[in-house]
Amino acid sequence: MHPAPRTLAFMFGMLLATASHAQVPALFKDAKPVDGGKLVAAHQCDACHAMKWARDGKDIYRPGQAIKNASQLQSKVEQCNAGTNANLFPEEVTDIAAWLNETYYHFKN
Numbered sequence: 675m676h677p678a679p680r681t682l683a684f685m686f687g688m689l690l691a692t693a694s695h696a697q698v699p700a701l702f703k704d705a706k707p708v709d710g711g712k713l714v715a716a717h718q719c720d721a722c723h724a725m726k727w728a729r730d731g732k733d734i735y736r737p738g739q740a741i742k743n744a745s746q747l748q749s750k751v752e753q754c755n756a757g758t759n760a761n762l763f764p765e766e767v768t769d770i771a772a773w774l775n776e777t778y779y780h781f782k783n
């Protein structure tokens with residue numbers, strides 16, 4: 675017996691869901707990107723970036739140029755944290771990096 679078309683569609687949907695989840699880099703798998711987004715706003719990261727970069731500072735996020743993967747992204751956030759006395763906890767740095775990845779960089783690892 676062949677599976678009904680609806681069953682096939684369901685199975686395909688499950689496959690897609692699994693695949694997109696697998697695209698989150700291991701480094702960010704326990705992170706809370708929603709919290710990261712709030713921290714970026716609260717610490718006005720973009721206000722400083724906007725002094726030099728267009729689109730209210732958002733043009734600074736350039737995947738594949740200085741930053742090529744999740745761990746480089748995490749290091750850069752840590753560097754800006756240290757350089758600007760934002761005093762973020764390590765988990766917060768990871769939450770922010772995960773949010774930036776979800777929003778701008780889209781690294782898979």
Ligand code: HEC
Nearest residue numbers: 717719722723734735736737740741750751754758760770
């Ligand atoms: C006082 C200014 C200032 C503040 C505040 C600041 N940054 Fe930055 N940031 C910079 C400068 C300047 C650069 C570019 C030079 C560099 O890459 O080191 C940069 C670069 C970056 C990059 C690299 C972008 C890329 O793709 O090359 C990331 C990511 C970043 N900042 C995240 C953050 C986050 C997150 C915060 C807030 C917690 C933050 N920054 C706060 C000045 C700042």
